[in-house]
Amino acid sequence: MLEYDLIVVGSGVGLTVLSQGLQMGLKCAVIEDAKMGGTCLTRGCIPSKVLVYPADVIREAEQAKKIGLDIKIEKINWELISERMWSQIDESKSIENSLSHAQNLTIYQGVGEFVGDYEMKVRLNKNGEYSEKFRGKKIVLASGGRSFIPPIEGLDEVGYITSETFFGLKFPKKPWESLIIIGGGVIAAEFAHIFSAMGTKVTIVEMLPHLVSTEEPEISEILEHKFSEYMQVLLNLKASKVETKNGKKVVELVDLKSNKVSQISAEEILIATGRRSNADILKVEKSGIQTDKRGWILTNEYLETNISNIWAIGDANGKYQFRHKANYDAEICTRNIFGHGKKSAVDYSSVPWAIFTYPQIAHVGMTQKESLKKGYHIYSAVKTYSTIAKGFAMGLEADDALFKLIVDQDYRILGAHAIGPHAATLIQQIVYLMNAGYTCPHDEEVDISKTLPKAANSCPEAGSFMPIYKSMVIHPSLNEVVGWSLGNLKPVNISEHHH
Structure with missing residues (x-):
């Protein structure tokens, strides 16, 4: 053999x-x-972002009315967009x-x-x-x-697309006139943004009470509010059956609260219910x-x-x-x-991610709910983009964008979350802080990262927000939404407000 x-x-x-x-x-x-x-x-991520950026530009052009600019998109060259993607x-x-x-x-x-x-x-x-x-x-x-393809009656017979088949034989020659997206997570949110910006009538269907349910509730609410301006957002509804009528794909929906049955139809169906x-x-x-x-x-x-x-x-x-x-x-x-016998352990405590939808979302570490569940005593802060000079200059309003920070009683950062322009860029500086300042002995016989929690290997300020607190922040810039959030820290389950 x-x-x-x-x-x-x-x-x-x-x-x-x-x-x-x-x-x-x-x-x-x-x-x-x-x-x-x-x-x-x-x-996946690379070709989809080639489609996301033109969608971003379209939405930015529409939002420019808030700052006194009336910008019209004369033409969407789907062929060129597609060519760049391929x-x-x-x-x-x-x-x-x-x-x-x-x-x-x-x-x-x-x-x-x-x-x-x-x-x-x-x-x-x-x-x-x-x-x-x-x-x-x-x-x-x-x-x-x-x-993951959910067991929906008639789905295989009617046909559908996934993120895999979309970037293959089922890639459309032009944006669909209408699209039903079943699912409300990362992939669903990005495709909803892309095609709603390209002129497709999009309906997004999610079984859960919120879109992007891994995010903070405040972030989900902002996304749902913004999405509702561009598309139909249906929550707490389960797709139970699919059939074809009059050349359209019809999805039967069951309300998970009332059991009421309704129908929606579109040219195509995208399944984005997870992996x-x-x-x-x-x-x-x-x-x-x-x-x-x-x-x-x-x-x-x-x-x-x-x-x-x-x-x-x-x-x-x-x-x-x-x-x-x-x-x-x-x-x-x-x-x-x-590595000749010496092993390294993975550390997933500060895994960041972004959802390149509109508005953009970014996340690192724990949510407030997760940190409380794990027994941390925490402070949290929320700062809206609209309360800083750059955010106002960009025409952002209170319910458009925010940054949220979660720290423990020792000021160590547990998580950070953002929704709004350049969210991924703003969160990255927090990722660096969460991984900064840790020192270990140079004893090759002891892998201290394995034997002790990360926080115990460090100087007192390691992983904390103190470097932000001690730093000047460029004014006016969106970085201020992160820096100035420290002034909004409030105790969540800490009796003494000592910071």
Whole structure:
């Protein structure tokens, strides 16, 4: 049986680990069932942002009326927008070409699956037949995830799109006249923004009481308020049935509070109800790899599965499904595989993310509810963009944008959240602060990051807001919404207001 030193499943962040293996002269294999480059490059964050930015410009032009400018968008050149998007996706071709010339590398293009301990085979895309079985001494699962499709009657017969098929054969030649989006999370919010700005009549349907339910309630409320200006937002409704009538796709909705049934119709349906694991396709159980109750591959702090010499990184372990987190995982995993015995543990305490909708949303750390649930004694502060000079200059109103900060009684930052212009940029400075100021002894025999909580390894100000407090903030700039939020800190579950 053919044996490899290293097998990597997935050509997204898995290529980081693969590259190191090739540099070390190992005999390697990579398995990929779609375009090389992974979800982010070929059907996710990169191509979607090429579509988001024109939508942003359209909305900014509309908002300019508030500051005395009447800007009209004369034409939307969907062909040029699409061409620019495909140019990014087509970077996958250069990746594939580069890999095809790599020494000591076998490329399997198809769907891989385990057939035994450390043993795999691949159903090849070119002919649908299985490859010969092969073994791996070390295996890295960077196998990602896929769209979760809810059990809605008639959905398969009527047809629908997902984020995967959208960036493929179902990409529209022009924006749809009308679109129903089932789901209210990150993907739903971004697509709703893109197509409503492009002139599509969008209806977004969410089972929960709020859109983007992972965010602070204040942020969800602002997004719902702004979305309602551009589209129909339906909450607490479940899609129960889909059919075709008069050339339109009709979705039957059930009100989860009253059980009242209603119908909406559109040219197309986008399913954006979350992500599911690919572990079932990989048949990981045949190699003894454990998964959680939702099917995501279980890993420890070193990204190891329960099976020695098999790791899972990125979306495959189901923790924070963002490319930057996957990049971080890949670096840690590479260090742990090739680092001569000294392991590094992952730290997900300050994972940031952004939702590139309109208005933009960004998030790092815990929400207020999460921090209270974990037993922290906290202060929180909310600062609206409209109360700072730059926010007023931009025409922002009180219910348009805000920044929220959550700190513990020692002023250590637990979380920060923003909605409004440049939210992702504003949150990034908090990410740096949450990771700043930590010092560890240089004793190579002791991994203090493993034995002590991060906060216990540090100087007193590590991870706190004190560097902001002691710093000058450029005036007038949006940075003031972060800096001046400190003046709004109020105790939430702290009896003594001592700050």
